Amino acid sequence: METRELRYFVAVAEELHFGRAALRLGIAQPPLSRAIGALERRLGAALLERGSRGVSLTGAGAVLLREARAALDAVEAAERRTRRAALTAAGHPSVVLAAKAGASGELLAKLLDVHAAEPGAVAVDVLLCGPGEQAGVLRDGRADVALLHRPFDDTAGFDTEDLHTEGQVVILPAGHPLAVRPHLRLDEVTGLPDLPLPRWPRPDGSFPDGPGPQVRDHTQLTQLIALGRACAVVPESGRTGLREDLAAVPVLDAPRVTTVIAWPPHSRSTAVAGLVRAATTL
Amino acid sequence: METRELRYFVAVAEELHFGRAALRLGIAQPPLSRAIGALERRLGAALLERGSRGVSLTGAGAVLLREARAALDAVEAAERRTRRAALTAAGHPSVVLAAKAGASGELLAKLLDVHAAEPGAVAVDVLLCGPGEQAGVLRDGRADVALLHRPFDDTAGFDTEDLHTEGQVVILPAGHPLAVRPHLRLDEVTGLPDLPLPRWPRPDGSFPDGPGPQVRDHTQLTQLIALGRACAVVPESGRTGLREDLAAVPVLDAPRVTTVIAWPPHSRSTAVAGLVRAATTL
DNA sequence: AGCGGCGATACCCCAGCGGTATCGCCGCCC
DNA sequence: GGGCGGCGATACCGCTGGGGTATCGCCGCT
Numbered sequence: 230m231e232t233r234e235l236r237y238f239v240a241v242a243e244e245l246h247f248g249r250a251a252l253r254l255g256i257a258q259p260p261l262s263r264a265i266g267a268l269e270r271r272l273g274a275a276l277l278e279r280g281s282r283g284v285s286l287t288g289a290g291a292v293l294l295r296e297a298r299a300a301l302d303a304v305e306a307a308e309r310r311t312r313r314a315a316l317t318a319a320g321h322p323s324v325v326l327a328a329k330a331g332a333s334g335e336l337l338a339k340l341l342d343v344h345a346a347e348p349g350a351v352a353v354d355v356l357l358c359g360p361g362e363q364a365g366v367l368r369d370g371r372a373d374v375a376l377l378h379r380p381f382d383d384t385a386g387f388d389t390e391d392l393h394t395e396g397q398v399v400i401l402p403a404g405h406p407l408a409v410r411p412h413l414r415l416d417e418v419t420g421l422p423d424l425p426l427p428r429w430p431r432p433d434g435s436f437p438d439g440p441g442p443q444v445r446d447h448t449q450l451t452q453l454i455a456l457g458r459a460c461a462v463v464p465e466s467g468r469t470g471l472r473e474d475l476a477a478v479p480v481l482d483a484p485r486v487t488t489v490i491a492w493p494p495h496s497r498s499t500a501v502a503g504l505v506r507a508a509t510t511l
Numbered sequence: 512m513e514t515r516e517l518r519y520f521v522a523v524a525e526e527l528h529f530g531r532a533a534l535r536l537g538i539a540q541p542p543l544s545r546a547i548g549a550l551e552r553r554l555g556a557a558l559l560e561r562g563s564r565g566v567s568l569t570g571a572g573a574v575l576l577r578e579a580r581a582a583l584d585a586v587e588a589a590e591r592r593t594r595r596a597a598l599t600a601a602g603h604p605s606v607v608l609a610a611k612a613g614a615s616g617e618l619l620a621k622l623l624d625v626h627a628a629e630p631g632a633v634a635v636d637v638l639l640c641g642p643g644e645q646a647g648v649l650r651d652g653r654a655d656v657a658l659l660h661r662p663f664d665d666t667a668g669f670d671t672e673d674l675h676t677e678g679q680v681v682i683l684p685a686g687h688p689l690a691v692r693p694h695l696r697l698d699e700v701t702g703l704p705d706l707p708l709p710r711w712p713r714p715d716g717s718f719p720d721g722p723g724p725q726v727r728d729h730t731q732l733t734q735l736i737a738l739g740r741a742c743a744v745v746p747e748s749g750r751t752g753l754r755e756d757l758a759a760v761p762v763l764d765a766p767r768v769t770t771v772i773a774w775p776p777h778s779r780s781t782a783v784a785g786l787v788r789a790a791t792t793l
Numbered sequence: 794a795g796c797g798g799c800g801a802t803a804c805c806c807c808a809g810c811g812g813t814a815t816c817g818c819c820g821c822c823c
Numbered sequence: 824g825g826g827c828g829g830c831g832a833t834a835c836c837g838c839t840g841g842g843g844t845a846t847c848g849c850c851g852c853t
Contacts, residue, residue: 230590231513233841247800260842262801272590274597279800281850292596292778296589296652299777303585307578308512308554314574315556370578385670385776494667495581515810529831542811544832561831563819 230268232304235297237264238276242294243433245284299368306370310496313373317500322351324500327372330357331447333488335466336393336511337376344507351500359446360429367493374492374501378464380484387491390509395465397483401476402457408476415462415482424460427453451475464488512550514586517579519546520558524576525715527566581650588652592778595655599782604633606782609654612639613729615770617748618675618793619658626789633782641728642711649775656774656783660746662766669773672791677747679765683758684739690758697744697764706742709735733757746770 240250241261251258269276276290286294317323328337337355344350356372363375364383376392377384399418401408407417419426425441427450436443442459444450453459455474464486468477490508492501522532523543533540551558558572568576599605610619619637626632638654645657646665658674659666681700683690689699701708707723709732718725724741726732735741737756746768750759772790774783 230586231515232586233513235586235589248798256841257843258800259802259844264841266801272593272597274593274600276593281799283799288600289593289597293589293593295777296585296592300582300585300589303578303582304512304514304517307517307575307582310578311554311556311558311571311575315554315571318556318570383776386668388667494665495577530829538810539812540831541813541833546810548832563830565830 234264234268235301237261238268238293239297241265242286242290302369309370322500323354324351324374324504325354325356325372327356327358327363327366327375329360333376333466335469336488339511340508344504347507350503361432374504377489377491379487379489384489384491388494389489389491390505391487391489392508393488394485396485397462397480398465398468398477399480400454400461400463402454403474403476410478412479412481415480418460427459516546516550517583519543520550520575521579523547524568524572584651591652604782605636606633606656606786607636607638607654609638609640609645609648609657611642615658615748617751618770621793622790626786629789632785643714656786659771659773661769661771666771666773670776671771671773672787673769673771674790675770676767678767679744679762680747680750680759681762682736682743682745684736685756685758692760694761694763697762700742709741
């Protein structure tokens with residue numbers, strides 16, 4: 230199978246519409262129809278159900294969508310990592326570290342300091358991601374190593390090293406009645422009608438249904454909380470550097486969050502190893 | 512990048528010879544030279560050092576070789592798993608379980624029994640592998656789930672569940688002086704001049720250098736030991752069903768071996784989940 | 794019945810892949 | 824040192840197959 234066929238199939242499977250998929254791929258619709266048809270014939274499997282109202286995935290199609298995404302990520306990673314290896318050989322060694330924007334700021338700063346102090350440390354490019362983006366960024370080679378947060382991020386498929394475990398706090402407007410409490414339970418803060426939990430975008434950019442406001446980044450979140458339109462449950466370290474119009478109250482029964490450093494299991498370059506070593510000595 | 516280019520590059524990188532690589536790929540040498548040249552130009556990186564005596568890999572080339580193998584495995588896995596998903600939809604559901612030939616026989620039998628007794632259990636095809644082959648078989652989609660043995664097998668990149676931990680024994684000819692001892696230390700059995708440890712083939716089929724005889728499977732191994740030409744350190748469970756002309760003596764300080772069940776993190780089908788559930792209840 | 798949306802088919806064209814012939818370079822050996 | 828052989832690169836050609844346009848067939852809606 231060629232990656233071109235996989236890209237074509239993924240486009241159709243995501244759009245569930247040959248015309249739109251062709252538009253997205255920058256080709257005409259007929260060659261796309263033919264390519265998918267040929268793919269189905271070669272695999273000996275129906276991938277799409279052509280109904281009169283658009284198309285839908287078959288079971289085999291759903292499997293191929295999942296596997297094709299992984300395979301395309303691997304191919305992209307091969308290309309990116311090779312390009313970066315060439316730069317390294319040309320005298321510009323660097324590692325790309327993915328971190329969630331607005332999380333673990335303290336730890337990240339310490340990590341970069343400790344690593345920079347080591348002899349022979351290479352330059353570290355920090356790639357800030359939205360929530361849930363890090364795993365993908367690591368898989369497709371845009372990053373070499375990432376800071377993830379269990380249980381929020383999926384660490385499956387990566388090698389990891391635990392760095393730090395902490396409880397969670399709820400961030401509230403400073404004037405809110407609950408803000409004066411010494412601590413809270415989870416059921417007291419989820420489903421507050423006046424302060425709903427915000428909705429973060431899915432990897433594809435769409436938002437889940439629900440009552441809360443839509444947020445895309447940390448700034449939007451703090452602003453919404455300050456405006457009294459939302460609250461948020463975040464790891465303790467998120468309270469450092471908090472705006473003065475916000476308050477943080479520990480949530481005792483919220484799951485504890487573990488910060489881990491993760492990297493693709495087969496790419497243990499010396500540069501990544503150095504960063505991991507620095508992280509574990511924190 | 513197209514998989515064709517990756518396949519071409521892997522062939523050249525493995526053969527380190529354009530002519531032989533072309534032969535292996537079933538094409539002529541000139542288009543291969545051109546394809547690699549075009550790839551290098553597009554990546555903006557030298558992948559191969561063309562010396563007067565054959566070719567060698569550059570740093571970037573070594574990175575691409577590693578990444579390309581992973582990517583090609585992922586593409587193959589996509590194809591295989593889609594084919595199998597189609598068969599499942601057509602009413603022939605099955606799971607392929609990879610196990611090391613000659614290891615964990617007892618556990619494997621119990622696992623298959625327990626799983627078969629569950630309601631709605633699908634057929635299990637057992638794929639027996641040589642040592643170290645399981646990870647590859649799982650990565651390229653020939654198997655859906657595997658029994659691995661830490662610390663021998665590399666479990667990086669898979670989801671795993673521990674099943675069983677055991678010590679190791681050394682298998683000796685029944686008449687050997689050490690066979691009467693109640694237990695042994697590792698340094699007493701490694702480097703016995705009369706009974707060297709055998710050499711297993713690497714993934715590429717070649718054998719490491721060393722004094723021991725070359726073995727390819729379990730039968731060869733037991734026969735060589737019975738002939739007094741080798742000994743072997745294996746998990747305790749390897750002593751069940753031992754030929755009567757062989758003896759097993761516990762090796763106290765050999766690393767304990769953990770049998771784990773492993774599967775690719777992103778492909779948790781219900782069939783795989785059922786098998787994992789059966790395994791964890793053993 | 795007419796129309797519009799959507800995927801499949803028919804047919805054509807050309808880019809790109811692969812093949813053959815040949816070159817250029819470098820060791821090697823008599 | 825000149826001839827030779829091995830190996831990768833280049834030149835050039837032919838054709839396959841991927842992509843484009845036009846159109847069909849089917850279905851649902853009005």
